[in-house]
Amino acid sequence: MTFLTLSHIQKSFGPVKVVHDFNMSIDKGEFISFLGPSGCGKTTILRMVAGFETPTGGTITIDGRDQANLKPNRRNIGMVFQAYALFPNMNVFDNVAFGLKIHGMAKADIEKRVKEMLALIHLEHLAERYPYQLSGGQQQRIALARALAPKPQVLLLDEPLSALDAKIRVSLREEIRQIQQQLGITTVFVTHDQEEALSISDRVVVMNAGRADQIGTPFDIYNRPATRFVASFVGTLNIIDAVVADPAASTVRIGEQVISLKEPLAANKAGATVQLALRPEAVSLTERPNGNLSLTGRVVSSHFLGSVIRTGVGVGGNVISFDSFNDPGVKPPAVGDTVALRLDAGDLLLLRE
Structure with a gap:
């Protein structure tokens, strides 16, 4: 009431x-x-x-x-x-x-x-x-x-x-x-x-x-x-620059890689620049339960923060950061390594003013 x-x-x-x-x-x-x-x-x-x-x-x-x-x-x-x-x-x-x-x-x-x-x-x-x-x-x-x-x-x-x-x-x-x-x-x-x-x-x-x-x-x-x-x-955020590839199919290009979004892109013309938001916790180097996308990039930074390791990966002119829990038995990615980032298309949000 x-x-x-x-x-x-x-x-x-x-x-x-x-x-x-x-x-x-x-x-x-x-x-x-x-x-x-x-x-x-x-x-x-x-x-x-x-x-x-x-x-x-x-x-x-x-x-x-x-x-x-x-x-x-x-x-x-x-x-x-x-x-x-x-x-x-x-x-x-x-x-x-x-x-x-x-x-x-x-x-x-x-x-x-x-x-x-x-x-x-x-x-x-x-x-x-x-x-x-x-x-x-x-x-x-x-x-x-x-x-x-x-x-x-x-x-x-x-x-x-x-x-x-x-x-x-x-x-x-x-x-x-x-x-x-x-x-x-x-x-x-x-x-x-x-x-x-x-x-x-x-x-x-x-x-x-x-x-x-x-x-x-x-x-x-x-x-x-x-x-x-x-x-x-609100929160930590990756902002990713992308180019609309096919509005009807809701596909975008990040560097040379093309991925599909869940959000509609019909209002955008092919070739238009858009920005996508992605939370660091939505990214992983391992298969995710609903992870249907993969972006390949090179590690540009890796910071050991105790319980968490914060890694930055360069993808098509963007740096995508993600956090992973420290596992003493698993060596964290090193700068220069090529890695595949796993994520769900639903976690990529189209930013609007």
Whole structure:
């Protein structure tokens, strides 16, 4: 059931349009990630949902209610920022209780709710400590508990993990997802980290220059990118230049080798240059279960990375990279070796702008 709707949202700062006609319907309890580089408009959309920015055009509704005339404190939204934004003069208990006091909740109810929130994030034992006595991960957990304490309709997370070290980021993002599923709260998460977005989201919005290039499940975003930007931004990618050989037969030429694609090429003329995307993990030197294509090339690079060996193979003016697991009993290909790359035609994606 649609719970949060953004219809034809636009935002301009003076003559600069930073969000172009954005549309999305988010179901109740869904976890959505906005993924993209700095300046793509993802945080601006989040701030418009929160009420910190006013859309230049379009409407935002939550549970059927238009948010246009509601101030941020009237929207029943919880928000967690990159900078923890805890009150340094308040201990953990009072930080979590702050929103409840603003809402006029009774003292006994506040105490009960704060204890529930601290138990949820497993920090009950730190109730009397102050922010400066906590680690970064602990502070962000407290910020999350404070945002959730008033039982908001929607939880907004603006790059909440980017100030933390890698190990803490992984554990905390998993904890955020677990808490979100436990509470069933509709959540919008903004990040520039593709691994974060892919690992914890129900759906991902890939933003590019103020537009949503693609909205889909993590599986679809990674395996079936809709545009060249999505294909290149999400995951590692080989981009292969090819020439259309026979549009009707969907064949292309890579160097001197002709292969067939599963994607139609009827809209392209013979001799036209096209670009194909291929994930490194779709390539192998051994027979693949569905591998119906083979490309012969010469190894131009081989890098031993411990558990993985990354090999680059020159094919028709392109370098196709692939990763293979390290096997102590198998010697990796050496620079100068001629090898046959095995792949499935379905793994070659025709890139469109």
